Amino acid sequence: MKKAVALLGAQRRQNTFRLLGEIGEILAKHGIALEVIELYRYDIQFCAGCDRCILNGECVWKDGAEELMERLAEADGVILASPVYLQQVSGKLKTFLDRTCRWYHRPVLTGKPMLAVASTKGSGLKKTLSYLESIAVQWGAMPAGKVGRTIFNQDRKISEREVERFVCLMEQPERYSPSLGQMIDFEVQKSMALFLGKLDRAYWEEKGWVDRPYYFPCRIHRPYALISRGIGGLIRSKMKGGGKEDPTHP
Numbered sequence: 001m002k003k004a005v006a007l008l009g010a011q012r013r014q015n016t017f018r019l020l021g022e023i024g025e026i027l028a029k030h031g032i033a034l035e036v037i038e039l040y041r042y043d044i045q046f047c048a049g050c051d052r053c054i055l056n057g058e059c060v061w062k063d064g065a066e067e068l069m070e071r072l073a074e075a076d077g078v079i080l081a082s083p084v085y086l087q088q089v090s091g092k093l094k095t096f097l098d099r100t101c102r103w104y105h106r107p108v109l110t111g112k113p114m115l116a117v118a119s120t121k122g123s124g125l126k127k128t129l130s131y132l133e134s135i136a137v138q139w140g141a142m143p144a145g146k147v148g149r150t151i152f153n154q155d156r157k158i159s160e161r162e163v164e165r166f167v168c169l170m171e172q173p174e175r176y177s178p179s180l181g182q183m184i185d186f187e188v189q190k191s192m193a194l195f196l197g198k199l200d201r202a203y204w205e206e207k208g209w210v211d212r213p214y215y216f217p218c219r220i221h222r223p224y225a226l227i228s229r230g231i232g233g234l235i236r237s238k239m240k241g242g243g244k245e246d247p248t249h250p
Contacts, residue, residue: 001031001032001033002031002032002033002076002077002170002171003032003033003034003035003074003075003076003077004027004032004033004034004035004075004076004077004078004079004166004170005034005035005037005071005072005074005075005077005078005079006020006023006034006035006036006037006078006079006080006081006117007037007039007068007072007078007079007080007081007093007096008020008036008037008038008039008081008082009039009040009080009081009082009083009089009090009092009093009094009096010038010040010081010082010083010090011040011090011092014083015083015119015121015149015154016081016082016083016117016118016119017036019081019117019119019147019149019158020034020036020079020081020117021036022157022158023079023115023117023147023158023163024036026158026160026163026167027163027167030167030171032076032077032167032170034079035071035075037068037071039068039092039093039096040092042063042064042065042067042068043063043064044063044064044065044068044092044095044096044099045061045063045065045095045099046095046098047095047098047099047101048060048061053101053102054101054102054105054197054199054200055197055199056199057102057199059099061099065096065099065100068096069099069100069103069108072108072109073108073109075112076112076170077112077113077114077115077144077166077169077170078109078112078113078114078115078136078141079114079115079116079117079166080093080114080115080116080117080132080135080136081116081117081118082117082118082128082132083118083119083120084118084119084120084122084123084124084125084128086124087123087124087127087128088124088127088128088131089118089128089131089132097135100139103138103139103140104138104139104189105189105192105193105197105199105200105203106193106199106200106203106204107139107140107141107189107215108139108140109136109139109140109141110139110140110141110207110215110216111141111142111173111215111216112141112142112173113141113142113143113144113165113166113169113170113173113176114133114135114136114139114141114142114143114144115144115145115146115147115163115166116129116132116133116136116143116145116146116147117132117146117147117148118132118146118147118148118149119148119149119150119154120148120149120150120151121150121151121154122151125148125149125150126148128148129146129148130146132146133146137181137182137185138185140186140189140215142169142173142176142178144165144166144169145162145163145165145166147162147163173216173218174216174217174218174219175218175219176218176219177218177219177220177221178214178218178220178224179224180221180224180227180228182214183213183214183220183224183225183227183228184227184228184231184232186213186214186215186228186232187228187229187231187232187235188232188235190204190209190210190232191232191235191236191239194210194236195236195239195240213225213228213229
């Protein structure tokens with residue numbers, strides 16, 4: 001049985017928690033188990049901004065964030081869920097997301113679908129869901145849909161259609177087709193890895209991403225590949241010209 005892990009950034013088990021319960025029922029019909037992790041039950045320190053995780057591969061804090069990152073890495077799919085707090089995700093979820101900054105440099109969730117879930121009794125739903133989807137891109141994961149509820153439709157149950165893309169990509173990730181923006185972001189991350197950090201370069205080379213158009217085999221639009229590769233080549237050329245030499249080879 002495949003497993004999805006949902007991170008819930010809510011203190012109370014109300015609307016967002018209920019949405020995850022309904023999603024879990026649908027996933028179970030497809031042979032997917034859902035584990036809901038309530039972030040407020042974990043000790044998660046604020047990111048110190050010291051760059052130690054990026055430069056040395058380890059965080060200065062030894063708390064719940066590291067355990068949760070491991071559990072996400074072991075999952076087949078990820079759900080990020082939060083009520084809307086002043087046009088954004090809750091502070092607890094944002095604190096955890098800040099702690100995953102090294103995943104931008106050395107992505108761990110590549111090839112895993114990610115579903116964004118949010119609820120609000122006011123405004124900010126669209127912004128919050130878009131932000132959560134952008135996190136999936138930063139992680140190298142696959143944005144696999146957005147589920148939201150407002151005060152006007154909070155009692156409407158989750159439908160199969162709302163999570164079908166998430167289910168489909170859990171079963172067949174090769175069907176994913178990255179956008180042009182995602183492919184350009186991939187090239188930007190590749191350029192940073194090749195010229196700005198030894199750990200990053202070694203990681204990308206080990207994964208075999210240096211010579212690929214994207215992280216994993218999927219449906220690549222040829223025009224997107226040509227454009228993103230050209231932009232990536234231009235970035236790396238400028239980095240060389242600006243004295244950004246390969247840190248692993250003198």
